[in-house]
Every structure is written in structure tokens, then in C-alpha cells.
Amino acid sequence: MAEAARPRRQRLALPASRFIGREGELAGIAELLRRGDRLVTLWGPAGMGKTRLALELASRWAGAQAGEAVWLCELTACRDLRAVCGAVARAIGAQVAAGRREATLVERIGRALAAEGRALLVLDNLEQVIEAAAPALDAWVRAAPELRFLVTSRERTRLPGEVSYELGPLGLPAEGSSERSAAVALFLDRAAAHRASAPPPPPDGERLADVAALVRRLEGIPLAIELAAAREGVLGVRGLLARLGSRLDLLAGAARGREARQATLRGAIEWSWDLLDDRERRALACCSVFRGPFTLEAAAAVLAEPDAVAIDRVEALRDKSLLRAAPPGSDGATRFALYEGVRELAAEKLAERGEREGAAERHAAFYLAAGEAAAADFERRGALDALNRIAGDLEELLAVAEGALAAATEGALAATAEGALAATAEGALAAAAEGALAAAAAGPQGAGRRAAAERALRALCAVEPVLSTRGPFGAQLELLDRALAAAEQLAAAPLVVARALAARGRARRLRGQAEAALEDLGRARAQAAALGAEALLSGIVADLGVLHHGRREMERAREHYEQALALHRALGDRRAEGRALGNLGALHHDERREGEAAGYYERAIAIAAEIGDGRLEGIFSTNAGLLEQERGAPAQARRRYERAAAILGEVGDLRLLAITLGNLGALHHEEGRLAEARACHARAVALLREVGDRRSEAIALCRLGAALASLEEVEEARRALGPAERLLAQLGDEPDVELARVAWGFVDLALAQAARRAGRGDEAAASAGAARGRIARAREGAEGAPSSASRSDDVRLLLRILERSLAALGLPEGRGEGGEGELLLTEGARFCRPPGGGWHDLRERHAARRLLVALAEQQRRAPGRGLSLAALQEAGWPGERILPGAAANRIYVAMNQLRKLGLKPWLRRDGEGYSLDPALPVHHVAVEPATGGDGRD
Numbered sequence: 001m002a003e004a005a006r007p008r009r010q011r012l013a014l015p016a017s018r019f020i021g022r023e024g025e026l027a028g029i030a031e032l033l034r035r036g037d038r039l040v041t042l043w044g045p046a047g048m049g050k051t052r053l054a055l056e057l058a059s060r061w062a063g064a065q066a067g068e069a070v071w072l073c074e075l076t077a078c079r080d081l082r083a084v085c086g087a088v089a090r091a092i093g094a095q096v097a098a099g100r101r102e103a104t105l106v107e108r109i110g111r112a113l114a115a116e117g118r119a120l121l122v123l124d125n126l127e128q129v130i131e132a133a134a135p136a137l138d139a140w141v142r143a144a145p146e147l148r149f150l151v152t153s154r155e156r157t158r159l160p161g162e163v164s165y166e167l168g169p170l171g172l173p174a175e176g177s178s179e180r181s182a183a184v185a186l187f188l189d190r191a192a193a194h195r196a197s198a199p200p201p202p203p204d205g206e207r208l209a210d211v212a213a214l215v216r217r218l219e220g221i222p223l224a225i226e227l228a229a230a231r232e233g234v235l236g237v238r239g240l241l242a243r244l245g246s247r248l249d250l251l252a253g254a255a256r257g258r259e260a261r262q263a264t265l266r267g268a269i270e271w272s273w274d275l276l277d278d279r280e281r282r283a284l285a286c287c288s289v290f291r292g293p294f295t296l297e298a299a300a301a302v303l304a305e306p307d308a309v310a311i312d313r314v315e316a317l318r319d320k321s322l323l324r325a326a327p328p329g330s331d332g333a334t335r336f337a338l339y340e341g342v343r344e345l346a347a348e349k350l351a352e353r354g355e356r357e358g359a360a361e362r363h364a365a366f367y368l369a370a371g372e373a374a375a376a377d378f379e380r381r382g383a384l385d386a387l388n389r390i391a392g393d394l395e396e397l398l399a400v401a402e403g404a405l406a407a408a409t410e411g412a413l414a415a416t417a418e419g420a421l422a423a424t425a426e427g428a429l430a431a432a433a434e435g436a437l438a439a440a441a442a443g444p445q446g447a448g449r450r451a452a453a454e455r456a457l458r459a460l461c462a463v464e465p466v467l468s469t470r471g472p473f474g475a476q477l478e479l480l481d482r483a484l485a486a487a488e489q490l491a492a493a494p495l496v497v498a499r500a501l502a503a504r505g506r507a508r509r510l511r512g513q514a515e516a517a518l519e520d521l522g523r524a525r526a527q528a529a530a531l532g533a534e535a536l537l538s539g540i541v542a543d544l545g546v547l548h549h550g551r552r553e554m555e556r557a558r559e560h561y562e563q564a565l566a567l568h569r570a571l572g573d574r575r576a577e578g579r580a581l582g583n584l585g586a587l588h589h590d591e592r593r594e595g596e597a598a599g600y601y602e603r604a605i606a607i608a609a610e611i612g613d614g615r616l617e618g619i620f621s622t623n624a625g626l627l628e629q630e631r632g633a634p635a636q637a638r639r640r641y642e643r644a645a646a647i648l649g650e651v652g653d654l655r656l657l658a659i660t661l662g663n664l665g666a667l668h669h670e671e672g673r674l675a676e677a678r679a680c681h682a683r684a685v686a687l688l689r690e691v692g693d694r695r696s697e698a699i700a701l702c703r704l705g706a707a708l709a710s711l712e713e714v715e716e717a718r719r720a721l722g723p724a725e726r727l728l729a730q731l732g733d734e735p736d737v738e739l740a741r742v743a744w745g746f747v748d749l750a751l752a753q754a755a756r757r758a759g760r761g762d763e764a765a766a767s768a769g770a771a772r773g774r775i776a777r778a779r780e781g782a783e784g785a786p787s788s789a790s791r792s793d794d795v796r797l798l799l800r801i802l803e804r805s806l807a808a809l810g811l812p813e814g815r816g817e818g819g820e821g822e823l824l825l826t827e828g829a830r831f832c833r834p835p836g837g838g839w840h841d842l843r844e845r846h847a848a849r850r851l852l853v854a855l856a857e858q859q860r861r862a863p864g865r866g867l868s869l870a871a872l873q874e875a876g877w878p879g880e881r882i883l884p885g886a887a888a889n890r891i892y893v894a895m896n897q898l899r900k901l902g903l904k905p906w907l908r909r910d911g912e913g914y915s916l917d918p919a920l921p922v923h924h925v926a927v928e929p930a931t932g933g934d935g936r937d
Helices: 023-034 050-064 081-092 102-114 127-143 182-194 205-217 222-244 247-252 258-274 278-287 296-303 307-319 340-352 356-381 384-392 394-421 428-442 446-462 464-470 477-489 494-510 514-531 534-550 554-571 574-590 594-611 614-630 634-651 654-670 674-691 694-710 714-731 734-757 761-780 793-809 846-861 869-876 884-906
Strands: 039-043 069-074 119-124 147-153 162-166 324-326 335-337 823-825 831-833 907-910 913-916 922-924
Touching (some): 023 147, 023 162, 081 119, 102 127, 278 307, 296 307, 296 356, 356 384, 394 477, 477 494, 574 594, 614 634, 614 654, 634 654, 634 846, 694 734, 734 761, 884 913
Parallel strands (some): 039 147, 069 119
Antiparallel strands (some): 324 335
């Protein structure tokens, strides 16, 4: 306005090839894990098969340990702790990666891991970030006591509690022997797979001897063996032996330091490189510019080749084991990737060929064009396919931004440092830095740095639709700060800067930084107006309206919304028009002009449905549902929420999905479905925490705390409400702070209920009085200012539930309690309170209680439509065989009991059967009265 436990799932994708050998190693590592060792590091030289062994173990572990989750987290592309955190978050399904401080990322992932209970997490290829990642791994081991970690690395972590398992070469045949060792079996299997259309000759004695000699020369290293097997169909085993030359002879006795391990892998890969023709070498070298998986279309652009030629190149490299198939991105496109060792060597070769800058330029141009086109498409249609295209290229677009930012700042930073060294007088340091930057911008390389800064900003604006809908919201901020600083110092294009300022303003708003957001959006608006960029200006004006609305500056918000609406209509932008109409509806909603709000919402929803914008439809369906709920139409509200949740889940907007789930949870709470309420709120908290919307997370925590207190889980409620209250106080919005105070009223109520059951009447009255005081404060306001209840639908909603729950407690009623004109029911109608009456105990009146539940449900589902006698018979006496006359008599008796309880004015009978008057508000409350009530007989 937290996720229930995430599904425990396995993230495993075994290669199609057979697992050969290593059975002893598998048994040994599995025994370590079974006996309780929680951090096992599988370490050894590069190319030794650590990943394949870990995959096989994880697969068998998943099959043997019922109910225990197993994940594989590939760290091959990671180069720092932030990247490691992102990879782990993706592996376990938690979106907490980019844009946060590293310490915060480590802590959040630790909590997510701890929540999973017993599980196995495989961290593959840790060695390139072991120094940075080891402390984080140590923290995760301590944070998740039931989790087991299997790490593959070229070196041990040397952390406390680590058990290291060194992986050596595959079993080799003795010198001069042709036995079928594991290494020989691996070569024969892979060679046969590569020659499936023309099977190799049977492995007779002579062939086996040659293979044995080859695998010995390859030192039993699985990667080298597989690369050799891929070429066997062309060169034959003896041709392979002849081509090895002295290179591997020199490496066979190398030391085990880092350089030697790299040399062993380098030898295998360089040997494979030598077998490529020049066109394939160029293709592999150019592919090294990709940070992660890439599509055939991207490869064609980077290779500067026609699609058909690029496909041939990629297929050739894939067939020769130098490219691997990668999982499809969110856009569903087939992707390929390089093994890290291959990528590093290919990057060296690209530099040697003098083609690195050209390939990087083509890479950036491709992804910028694709990203900006998809972002514009999303802005125009709000379509899921456009969002998925950006998400599929997110890693590459961020790489473009980071690379361009490095190019933009490298010369400027050097100039700043040089100028700073010459500064001696007080204040001269800042002046020297400013002058040096100006000189850098005007120097011979200034144009190149300026273009790089603009490229960084364009890339960051292109990824905004993904980061602003799926989070984390802070992911852009650091990069945008740096890129904008460089761009403004280098006098970058004003239009590019204006777009980036608007993007940063939106990101800051979502992070709760209202003042900074206002400054950015104000500057962006001025620049867009000066440039005559009407489309950009109209969006910025709308964003300013949202910002003022969030600050409760209603007139300023209205002014901006109406100006934006006029601009959108002049431009013919239907999607933006729908957004402006919906925002005006929200404004009227907050001003309690319900009729006008409903009209605006319906117009916005109609436009969204017309243009196929599911996200926009989801937003305003949620708002309309909240309005229906406030107007006492829970059935219509539920339909709105469920529709919105389905749409937003499909679109993948986690923030808006969480907000919708929170509203659905509040409806469950209001109707007494407390378990469902808790589940919705818990999931909402988890989603909002992942995407980084701090204000919405705090509001969700308030709602979760209220539901937990209604379930009498008081300590859990306090653990939710404490952080929420502190966070809302930091953000400083008074209605939100009041929301937290109202939520604490549910704790007061739970304490009153417990005290009354224990016979401590004074204590119960004091706790109930505290809850009444919170209600009065929220409804009355202070010193003539508008009350929080009048300014916030979130406050009104919790107040309504709190008032009804307090009324249900049965203590003397105080000012501000609701429910006088309503029918209140506890769960299962065990107790009921008709309008203007007291509480009645229906626990022993089984038939009357069941009929009342059925009538209330029918009123919710189909107001004004009666339940037939047959339906009432089944509801009141389920499963019994009763003659029609007897059934009618029983129903009459039970209905007469309900009339005597005070429901006579509200019970209706017509040709269809019995019903409750549609005008009677029916509400379910969470708290049962402490006694049978004054109507028990």
C-alpha cells in the first residue's frame, strides 16, 4: 500500500555425458557430509573434474536425502564478493544481490540460508574470489547451522571447521599397460560421443595402448582428456600424440603453485586453440568480451558476421568443447557461455590480435541498442516480453555500464590526482581537482571519455525497467551516482543527463530518499523543458506527482497529475494516460472521495486492459480492491486482489505483487482467516526485503505483526513490529509512524485477552485501554491537523480490524470502537454479535451455527440471493438423510433460534430460500469473547 517459506527446490542440471570413475572419491566426500562436517572443500588443480564430481555427488545426495534441498551455485564468472553474493542469491531464489553494501548482502544471504533448514549448497569454482569470499562463507556457515556447504576450489579456504578433500588425477594405466583405467574409459566414452555418426574402431589392444599413452601424457586431467577426445575423430589418437609435442612434457613435473596450475590448464586450452582454424580462433577470441551467457544474435554482432556464419562459428566452438550450453535467460532464448579458463586465454589472444577495442565496441553497441529498444517498448506497452528481454541481457548491460564508466573516469581521475599533488594553499585542493577535471574534459581524449560517460548512463537507464520492477531498487544508485558525476564534469549531452537524473530520482524515491529524489526530478524536469523533450517531460511530471502524493502534499500532487494527464493526451500516450488517471484515482481515494476514486480506477483499468498492460492493470485493480474493501464489499475486493496478484505474478513485478498480497492478507485478517493472513503478510515481507522497498517492507511488517498478535503469538509480533516502527520513524512520515502505533494495539489486545482468561481483570482493562488510546490518537489527530486515519488507507484498514477485534473481546466498550451496526462473527461462528446486541455463544448450537456460516458466505458470494432448503439442509446437517418435511421443520427451528439472538430484522425469506439482508455488514473477527456473552441461554 514474509514470504512464507520458499519452495524447497533442487537447482541441478547434470550434463548429458556419463559420469566415469571417481566412485571412491564420491563415497569419501559423501561420508564426510553424512558424519556432520558442514564445510567440505573439494580442491585440486584446474581441469581436474571438481565440478563434475560435485554435480554427481549433489545429484545422488538429492536422491538419497528425502526432503532436503540441494542447490548448485556457479561462481565461475565472479570476480568480487558482490558477484558471489549475487550468484548465491540467484541459486537459492532470493533476490537480494546488486546495489547494497557487501556486509549487508552477506548478512541478508545468511538469513535466507538459515531459513532453509537442512540443505546442501554446492559453491563451484571459488578460487578466483577466495580471499574476498572466505569471510562471507565463514559467516554463512555460522548463520545456517543445518546447512552443509560443498566448495570446489583450486585452493582451500582455511576457515575454521573446514575439511579439505584433495582431488587428484583420474586413475591412469601403468606405464606400458593398456588396462581400462578411469582415464582411458573417459577418453573412449567422450570420443565415441563426438563420433556418434561414425563410431570409432573397437578398442583393440593397439588402440587401447595408444589411448593409455595419450591419457598418461595428459596427466589424467579430465578437461585435457575431454578436449583431446573431441579432436580424435579428425586427428586420430596417434595424430593427437604427435601434436602434443614437448609442451605437456614440460608441464608434467610442474610445481603445484598457482602458476603451475594455471600452466597445466593453459597447456590444455592452448593446445585446443592451436587446432582451430583462424576464423574459429577469431570467433573464440571475440566471444571473450561476453561477461556471461550470450545469444547467437549477440555473437553475430560481436563477430561482425552474418547470422548464418556466426551460427557456424558458434556450433564449431561448441562441438569442440570450447563453448558450453548455458541455461536460457528469462526471455527464453538459447544461450552459450565460455568456461572461465577458456575465456581468459581467449581474451589474451584477442588483445594479441589487436581486436579487443573493436570487439568491446560492437558488444556495447549491440546491447545498448537492444536494451534501449526493449526499455522503450516496455515504456510504451508495459509488456512482459519487453521486460524479459532486458532481464536476459541485464548482466551484459551492467558490464557495458561498468566498462564505460571506467573509461570515462580513468583519465579524469589521473588528472585530478596530478592537480591535487600540486595544491598547497588552503582550499586549493578542491580547486585543483575541479580544474584538473575540466582540463580532462577539454583535453584530446575528453570526447572519448564524454562518450563513455554517456554510454554508461544510457546502459543504466536501459536496465531501469527490470531493477525498478523486480529489484533490487538500490542496484543502480551507486553506478548512477558515479556516472552522473563523470557525465556532468565532462559536459555530457543534456538529454542523456536528464534521463539519468529522472531514473536516479525514481530509484531514490523507491529507497525512501524523498528529498534527494525531489532534487533529481526537479533538475530533470528543468532540463527536459529547456530541451523541448515533451515525452520525457510528461513522465517526469507524473513522477513528481507520485513523489508529492507520497509526501501527503495533495494539492501539489493533483497539480502534477493533471498536468501530466494533459501532456500524455497531447502526445497520444495511452499507457501514460492510464497511469495518470489511476494516480488521480488514488489521490481521490486518499481524500475519501470514494465515488470519484472508483471512476478514475475503472477508467485506468479499462485503458490498461485495452492496451494489454498487465502491470498497470494489476496496480489499479489492487487499489480498486482496497476501495471495495473499505466500502464493505469483501467479495468484490477479494476478486480484485486475486486478479491483480495473478497478473503481477505473471509480469514478475515482485514489489507490486507483495503490496497486493499484503492487501489480500489484510482482507483475510478482517474476515478472521488468520493463518491465511499470516502467510500472505510473511510472503509480502520477504519479497519486499528482496527488492529493497524499505517503506513497503515496514508496512508489511506492521500488518504481519498485527496478524501474529491476533494469533496470540505475541513475541513473534513484537519481533516484527519493533524493526518496522524503527524504520518508519527513520523515514519520518507521520501516518506511517501512526500505522506502527496502531499495529501495537493488536499486541495490547492479545495481552488483554490473556489477562482476562487468567482472571486478571484490572490488567485486562488496562491493556484494552491502551488499545483504545491508540485508536483515539489515530482517529483524532493533534492540534487541529488532519488525523492519520483520514490521510492513510493503511491506517484506516488496521484501525477497522482493531476496533472490531476490541469489540469482540467483550470488555466495556470505549470511545472509538466500531461494530455497533454490524454482525460480528468469530471463526466458524462459534460466537456471534448481532447489530446493537451482545455476544452469543453458539458452540453448542451446531445447526444454527452452521446455518449462520452458510448464510454469511452466501451473502459474501451472491448478495441478495437466497439459499434453498436443500442447500440449508446440507449445510446444517451434513451427510444426514432427512425426509423433506422433517428437514423443513429443523430449518425453521434453527432459523427461529437465530431470530431470537437478534437477527430477526436481517433474516429474509423469498422464493429462493433464506438469506441475510445484503445491507447488513458482516465481519469476521479474530478475538473470541472471554465468556459466553450476555445472550447465552
